[in-house]
Amino acid sequence: MAELLEVKSLTKRFGGLVAVNGISFFVREGEILSVIGPNGAGKSTLFKLIASFMRPSDGEVLLRGARISGLAPHIVARAGVVRTFQETTIFKGMSVRDNVIIAHHLRSRASLLGFYAGSKSARADESDFARSADEILDFLGLGAIASQLASTLPQGHLRALGIAIGLATNPTILLLDEPFAGMNHDETRRAVQLVRAVRERGVTILLVEHDMPAVMKISDRIVVLNFGEKIAEGTPSEIQENPRVIEAYLGSADESIGM
Amino acid sequence: MSSTASKLSALALFLVVAFLLVPWLIAVSGRSDLYYTLTSVALLSIASAGVWLTFFIGRINIGQGAYALLGGYVSAILVTVGGVSFWLSLPLAGLLCAGLSILIGLPILRLRGVYFAMVTLVLTEVARLAALAVPLTNGARGITDIPPPGPIRLFGVTLLPDFATLANPRQAFYFVAVTLMVLVFAGVYRLVHSRIGQLCLSLQQNEELASSIGVNIAELRIIAYAISSFLGGIGGAMFVAIAQSIYPSSFAVTDSVNFMLNCFLGGLGYVVGPVVGTFVLYFGWDFLFRTGAFQLLIYSMVLIALMVALPNGILSLFAPRRKES
Numbered sequence: 001m002a003e004l005l006e007v008k009s010l011t012k013r014f015g016g017l018v019a020v021n022g023i024s025f026f027v028r029e030g031e032i033l034s035v036i037g038p039n040g041a042g043k044s045t046l047f048k049l050i051a052s053f054m055r056p057s058d059g060e061v062l063l064r065g066a067r068i069s070g071l072a073p074h075i076v077a078r079a080g081v082v083r084t085f086q087e088t089t090i091f092k093g094m095s096v097r098d099n100v101i102i103a104h105h106l107r108s109r110a111s112l113l114g115f116y117a118g119s120k121s122a123r124a125d126e127s128d129f130a131r132s133a134d135e136i137l138d139f140l141g142l143g144a145i146a147s148q149l150a151s152t153l154p155q156g157h158l159r160a161l162g163i164a165i166g167l168a169t170n171p172t173i174l175l176l177d178e179p180f181a182g183m184n185h186d187e188t189r190r191a192v193q194l195v196r197a198v199r200e201r202g203v204t205i206l207l208v209e210h211d212m213p214a215v216m217k218i219s220d221r222i223v224v225l226n227f228g229e230k231i232a233e234g235t236p237s238e239i240q241e242n243p244r245v246i247e248a249y250l251g252s253a254d255e256s257i258g259m
Numbered sequence: 260m261s262s263t264a265s266k267l268s269a270l271a272l273f274l275v276v277a278f279l280l281v282p283w284l285i286a287v288s289g290r291s292d293l294y295y296t297l298t299s300v301a302l303l304s305i306a307s308a309g310v311w312l313t314f315f316i317g318r319i320n321i322g323q324g325a326y327a328l329l330g331g332y333v334s335a336i337l338v339t340v341g342g343v344s345f346w347l348s349l350p351l352a353g354l355l356c357a358g359l360s361i362l363i364g365l366p367i368l369r370l371r372g373v374y375f376a377m378v379t380l381v382l383t384e385v386a387r388l389a390a391l392a393v394p395l396t397n398g399a400r401g402i403t404d405i406p407p408p409g410p411i412r413l414f415g416v417t418l419l420p421d422f423a424t425l426a427n428p429r430q431a432f433y434f435v436a437v438t439l440m441v442l443v444f445a446g447v448y449r450l451v452h453s454r455i456g457q458l459c460l461s462l463q464q465n466e467e468l469a470s471s472i473g474v475n476i477a478e479l480r481i482i483a484y485a486i487s488s489f490l491g492g493i494g495g496a497m498f499v500a501i502a503q504s505i506y507p508s509s510f511a512v513t514d515s516v517n518f519m520l521n522c523f524l525g526g527l528g529y530v531v532g533p534v535v536g537t538f539v540l541y542f543g544w545d546f547l548f549r550t551g552a553f554q555l556l557i558y559s560m561v562l563i564a565l566m567v568a569l570p571n572g573i574l575s576l577f578a579p580r581r582k583e584s
Contacts, residue, residue, distance in 0.1 A: 051471065053467070053471075072470070072475075072477075073470040073471060074470045074471075074473045074474055074475050074476065077470070077471055077472060077473040078473050082471060082472070082473075083471050084471075085467070085468065085471075089465055089467065089468050090465070090468070091460070091461055091464045091465060091468065092464055092465075093460070093463075093464050094457075094460065094461075094464070098457065101457070102457050102458065102460075102461050102472070103472040105454075105458065105461075105472055105473055105474055106472065106473035108454070110454075112454075112455055112482070115453045115454040115455055116449065116450060116453050116455055118453070122453075122454065125454075126454070165468070165472060168472070169472050169473060
C-alpha cells in the first residue's frame with residue numbers, strides 16, 4: 001500500500017508546554033490507523049494539526065508528498081483531508097438530510113453567483129447532492145430519520161450523522177475524533193462495523209480513540225502517544241506486547257489495553 | 260408548490276395595498292404626512308435587512324448606523340459638490356460602503372458573539388466623530404439644501420421625472436422607497452433560499468464544522484457583511500435625499516440599536532422580519548407620543564414583554580415553524 005499522508009517531526013508548543021513533540025508516522029492508502037494514548041498525551045492537538053485547524057510550531061504534514069500544514073482548513077478539506085469532531089458537532093438547526101446535503105459543498109461545480117442565479121450547473125449540483133445525500137443516509141442507516149431536525153437525534157445517531165457529514169465531502173482520508181466515546185457495547189460494535197464499511201468505500205481512516213477493545217479490533221496499525229511523544233507504532237498485537245505501552249498505561253494496564 | 264403560490268399571492272396583496280390602497284386612503288383622509296412616515300419605514304427596513312443578513316451568518320451587528328451615515332454623506336457630497344445625479348450616487352454610496360466594510364470586516368469578522376457586537380457598536384460612534392472632524396462633511400453644521408433627485412432619462416425617454424417639478428414629491432418618494440424595499444427583500448429572499456443561504460446557515464450554526472466541510476468561512480462572512488453594508492449605505496443615501504440634509508447625528512448609536520431591534524422584533528427566522536419589525540417599532544413609538552414623559556418607559560416595557568413572549572419575533576405568531584429546506 002502506498003503512503004498517503006505523512007506526519008514529519010510535528011511539534012506544537014503552547015508557551016512552555018510541548019503538547020506534541022517531534023512526532024513522525026505515515027498513513028498508508030486504504031488502512032485504518034489509530035492514534036491512542038492516555039489523557040493529555042497530545043492526541044487532539046495532533047488531530048488539529050493534521051486537519052490544519054492549528055499551525056505546527058515545527059515539522060509538517062504532507063499529503064501525497066505535498067505540504068498541507070499551514071493552509072486554511074477549508075483548503076485542506078478540499079485536498080481530501082476531512083475531520084469529524086470529538087463532541088457531537090453538527091448543524092443543529094437543520095434537518096438530518098440538509099446537514100448531509102450542505103456537506104456536499106466541496107463537490108459543487110457552480111460558483112456562488114451561479115447558485116444565486118440558479119444556473120444550469122447549480123441546478124445539476126442540487127439534484128446530485130440530494131441523490132448522494134440520500135445514498136449516504138441509507139448507507140449509514142439514517143434514511144428513516146432524514147427529515148428530522150438534527151438537534152432531536154439520540155447520541156448514537158448523532159455520531160453516525162457526523163460520519164455522514166464527513167463522507168459527503170468525498171474525503172481521501174477521514175479523521176475520526178473518538179468515534180466510540182460514550183457508547184455502550186452494542187453501539188460500539190455497530191459503530192466499528194460502520195467505520196469498516198466506510199473504509200470499504202475506499203476512504204482511508206485515521207482515528208483517535210480511548211476505547212481500547214474497539215481500537216484493537218478495528219485497527220490495521222496503531223500509533224501510541226505519551227506526553228506528546230510517540231512511544232510505539234505497530235500492529236494491534238505488537239502494541240499489546242510492547243513494554244513501553246504497558247508502562248504508559250500502568251495502573252489499569254491489563255483492562256485498558258484490552259488484554 | 261402551494262407555498263410558492265401563497266407567497267406570490269402575499270406579495271401581490273402587499274403590492275396592491277402599498278401602491279393602491281395606501282395612496283387612496285391617504286387621499287381620502289388627507290393625512291399626506293403618513294407618506295413620510297411610511298417612506299421612513301421602508302428605508303429603515305432596507306438598512307435593517309442588512310443587519311438581518313449579518314444575524315443570518317451568526318453575527319450581532321450594532322453598527323449599521325455607521326454605514327447609513329457614510330452612505331448618506333457620500334450621496335450628499337456627490338450631489339452637492341460633484342454635481343452627480345442622485346440616482347447614480349445611490350449605488351455609488353452603497354458600493355463605497357460595501358468596499359469599506361470589506362476592509363473593516365477583514366479583521367473584525369474574526370470576532371464572535373458579544374465581541375463583534377461591541378466593535379460594531381463603536382463603529383457608529385467612530386462614524387459620527389469622523390463626520391464631525393473631516394472638512395468635506397462640513398462638521399456639525401452638516402450638509403443642507405441638498406437638491407431633490409433629478410430625472411432619470413434613458414435613450415431620451417423620461418423614466419422618472421425631476422422630483423423638484425412634482426406636485427406631490429412625498430408620494431413620489433414613497434413609491435420609490437417601497438419599490439426599492441421590494442427589490443431589496445426579493446434579492447435577500449433569493450439569497451437566503453439559494454445554496455448561499457444554506458452555507459450562511461452552516462456558518463451561523465457552527466463555523467468550525469463549516470470550514471471542515473470545505474466552506475470558505477472568511478470569504479462568506481465578508482460577502483454577507485459587504486451586502487449588509489451596501490444596504491445600510493443605500494438606505495442612508497435615500498433618507499438623506501428625502502430630508503435634503505445630513506448631520507453627524509443623522510444616524511447615531513440609537514439608530515444602530517433600532518436596526519438590530521427591528522430584526523429581533525420581526526423575527527430572525529423570516530426574511531421579511533425586518534419590515535414587520537420596523538413598521539411596528541416606528542409606529543409604536545409614534546403612537547406612544549401622546550403619553551408624553553412616559554413614552555420611553557412604556558415603549559421599553561412593551562419591547563421587553565414582546566421579546567419574552569415572542570422570542571422568535573412577531574412573525575412566529577403566523578407561522579408555527581420555519582419550513583424545512
